[in-house]
Amino acid sequence: MDERAELLKTSGLTVRFFQAQGLRRTTVVPVNQVSLSIGAGEILGLVGESGSGKTTLGRTLAGMIVASQGRLWFNGRDVTRLGRRALRQYWTEVQMIFQDVYNALNPVYTVEQQLSFPISRHAVGKDPDQELERLLHLTGLTPSSLIRRRLPHELSGGQRQRVAIVRALASRPRLLVADEPVSMLDVSLRAEILQLLADLRQALGLSLVYITHDLPSAIAICDRIIVMYGGRLIESAPAGDLVKTARHPYTARLLLAATFDAMSAESRPKPDRQASGSILQPSYRGCPYAPRCPAVTDICVETVPDWIHVDDGHVVACHAVASGRLGAGLPAREKSPG
Amino acid sequence: MTDTTKPVLTVDHATVVYESDDGLACAVNDISFTVAPGQILGIVGESGCGKSTLAYAIMHLLPANAALVEGKIQVQGVNVYRLTEDELRRFRWQHVSMVFQSALVTLNPVLTVGHQFREIFRIHAPALSRGAVGERIEELLELVRIHPQHLRSYPHELSGGMRQRIAIAMAIALDPDLVIMDEPTTALDAVVQREILEEIRRIQAIKHFAVVFISHDLRLIRYISSAVMVMYAGRAVETGSADRFLHPAAHHPYTRGLLDSLPEWNVDRFQMRGIPGSPPDLAHPISGCAFRPRCPIARSECSLAPPTLRDVGAGKIACIDVQSLAKGNEAHG
């Protein structure tokens, strides 16, 4: 579709955590063999439920977590095994927007104090005050003279997130990783923050990774969407295509849940009868969705499915699709909401 | 047994204030409504609009820094604020129970699920034998499709969806007339959220209890409810049947904004819009209509007095300009 220059690329990225629970100690793999790339100026959606590893993946991309395995290239440079100093340089090139807007700002500083350091540090050769003013206006934080003096607890959730966005923009990043940036905000405020992020791409030529469990919002603002389940990527497609021709049973399920359409019996997943987490263990060998997949067969629990190219820029990892048991165009849409 | 004509829940001019470091705030302001037996009433609004406070007020479970200062709340004709502490303990759960936002924080982390389940019967049906209680619990778990083996589990060993199913089973353990559900699916993922909603609908169809379903998400509300109340800054700004929110109708500007905020299917994309401005600050109320700073059709008269609910077709709207809202909508077709 579009030929963007590649900004970030990973290959076989894997993160392992250990977990000591009670008297047992277990290892989990929240990010498992992830290979993806992000183009310059692209908005990539990373969609999955909690526990799918999307947050861990996002933080690994931002350099906050060091991968246990695999490679991560940013702008052609391998950043997987950077030293502390070089890592700090990388941090300023990639910025995070966090989900928890109540912890996103230091509670003891005013907006201006929060922002003065990153701005004066990165606005080389510019008047930091003008730069601050410019960014406040860019993110719709007006009247800026009033906002500057506010403490975080005097701001609304939406305003806090905007301040966090200004702080991220201050270091002039190439890539913004937004981890559920609106899920703690009211429905009525979400659209504007998302729109702001989308607009910033246009205005500043940023790349954006939008991490969410809310598929519709990802479809609304992303160029391309990657669906994640159990630490693995399972489907990747241009946002428009995904809606029409979702192939993976889990993606189809996500779409159904989002549209409030009636559910057919065959696409209904098995309820989660066991505590989640077993699919995250290193000993698990099969497709992560197999325990809940309505189209599960023997092979699904034995081997991880390979990527299948189904369309232009659309790939899926599913045994059922590979064997032709699941066709395209699933599910049939009956009515549109709203 | 249950009188099908008398309402299960009557909320009559209820006003709840609470005290915080910022001062006094009125979280529920002069709200009245009734819920008929077997009816599902959805209450929708942004965070801080007072919808959860209202739920806690109905349960007579307000925290110590909050109180119902005006009005009356009756469940099955009984004023819950006239009961003694002891009577109230027996009345709650027997007649009105509640499902909270997240079962992870409402189930005691150091007691097993079974222990917390049996406790209900130990308190409300002490005469029931241990075996009979066990059977009853298994029946309930069957209903929410949880294997009885999980009675031995601790809450943290179960997934979010399972915990919420268990919370629902606990809520209907004594066959209450009314179940308050305060954002019961908000903490869950889209897929699980959808499953739980269907579960609630299915069980409600079997058991016929009335539900007050609270959410910030109008999509859920109109999916599950038969009637809807929209709250803003502690007040009801619109009420009506769920149909009104699915099909073109006259709406309060705030409701209109909420409807517009839902991701909307358009050609091959979802589209989203929002309501500009910030949610109201209950500790620093403004005069007149609380929505006017964000309202596209606000006029100077809006600051005079808060508008009251007035009839508009099948619903009620609290807006100074009800007539033109109704007309405007007719013009829209």
Added chain:
Amino acid sequence: MRYILNRFGFLLISAWAAVSINFVLPRLMPGNPALLMVSRYAGELTPRALHAIKLQFGVTSAPLLVQYWHYLINLIHGRLGVSLTYYPVPVSRVIASSLPWTLGLAGTATAIAAIAGTWLGIFAAWRRNRWPDSILTTGTTFTGAIPHQWFGLLLLLGLGYGLHWFPVAHAYSTQMTPQWTLAFAENVVYHALLPAITIVVPGLGGWLLHMRNNMMQTIGDDYIVFARAKGVSPRGLMLQHAARNALLPSVTNFAMAIGFVVGGVLLVEVVFSYPGVGYQLFTAVQNEDYPLMQGLFLIISLSVLMVNFLVDLLYAWLDPRSRRVGVD
């Protein structure tokens, strides 16, 4: 299992640390006090005993590592040297005769303080911000700051020498001989009462305030509201639902509390001439009996480490959640 091994590993490491501190301290101090001691006892001790002490305190030309090695070997065989005060009784024998007294006194008094304090803490939280709570919290804020030795002396002055209600020293009457009879047991308990009160009263406050604040923290949790909605009685809420959760931080607090307890017990033993390890430590300090002092320090430390190890296991058993997460 892994957790037990982990805690056991920590027990070993900390025991090794205590042992090493014991080795390093006399060699670290300026002016070599051990040398002074050796010269002072030169006439009184046999040359062999003197040589052993020289070895023990590093007054030799042997390399430090060799000294350390010999020190460890001696420890493993339970050879802690010979007490100078009770010469020629070995240190291990002195400890063996005094340790039971301390364990008995400190164990009972601590258990009473912990249990009573915790219960009072629950009670204060239940009646929070009313007069019983105010009295308990302000009262124990004061008692918690009382130095043990002072309180012991006051009790002695008033109830011992003044009113003659209680014996003023020792663990049992000097005219009795230790034996397994009821009369002797009574006598022991009678002698232990004042020391025990002296340990319990200042210790109570810490447990009470800690439990009270934990309870208050817990009472705000959602599951308490949920349990209340279910119809759990106020009493059940406090005891079944809140107290159990609030108890967990109290258990972890034990590691910090026990240091205070041990310090208090030592001072109380000195005040009441109670023949436990604390009193022996005091005697050793006064007589500059370094071998005894070191042996006592080691045994006190190891006992505390052991208790902490057991408390850790108790915690893991009490809290089904206790978990840690990290990058592998």
Added chain:
Amino acid sequence: MANVTHGASAGPSAAANPPMRHTQLAWVRRLGKNRKARVGLGIFAAFVLIAVLAPAIARYNPGSTNFPPLAPPSAQHWFGTTGLGQDVYAQFVWGTRSSLLVGFGASVISTVLAVVIGMYPAYRGGWLDNVMATFTNIFLVIPGLPLMIVAAAYVHQSNTLTLMLIIGLTGWAGRARVLRSQTLTLAHREFVWAARLTGASDWRVLVREILPNMLSLFVASLMYGILGAILAEAGLEFLGLGNLTQVSWGSMLYWASNGGAELNGAWWWLLPGGLAIALFGTSLALMNFALDEVTNPRLRQPASRSGERLARAWQVMKGDIGQ
């Protein structure tokens, strides 16, 4: 550094020293209204005043043995005299000075250690944190007073400085653990990560982002340090391991006990030293308690409803906003 130049209200000086200016440190203001804090601070200030003014208010030389021994309190000797004929009041006043000195000194030493060993490694994480956490836990479980006793016994006659060092160097572990766990929770807060991602150095993040958010804990740590140090000093003095040539609350108890004050019923000799420790300790504990109360809203929740009061307040408010 920040170099923001505009407007009168927010010049560079304000940016350099921000926290105290703003309402987020509301706990400082709420502390002023808290009764426990006021009482605690009052007692505390009184003791500090006594320590500072000791030469002016002591009336007699504390070491002078020129007075009749074991005299009960009188107009000449407010607190009576010791078995050696010293003025107990003079001893109390001068003892306050040296006890507070040891308390503050040792607390500063141990708090610095607690911060360095507890906070920095926790923020850095990795092997350094593992090693330091284990080190802290070891020090935590090795009983403090016996360790101090052994150390002090080797030192022989301690002076004030060695006493401070012995107490300070052995008494940091508990607070290091508390500071560590708080640092751990803060270090993974979003705003701390955000600051790191903007390129702030480790020390900048620690000092500017984390420390201001645990100021109350830091103050509490300092106060616990003082209380612990004074009790430890009293313990060591009581065992004859302190600096017995200098009068302090602890040495007063030592001499009272050695001189048989309890035997002779000389309560006036016994009372002041211990009571001073208990009162001073209470003042610290009260301030700490108040600090807990104002920083943790859950400790302020009342047991009973305040329905009627709220109803009255509501009527007033309704009148105000004209509804």
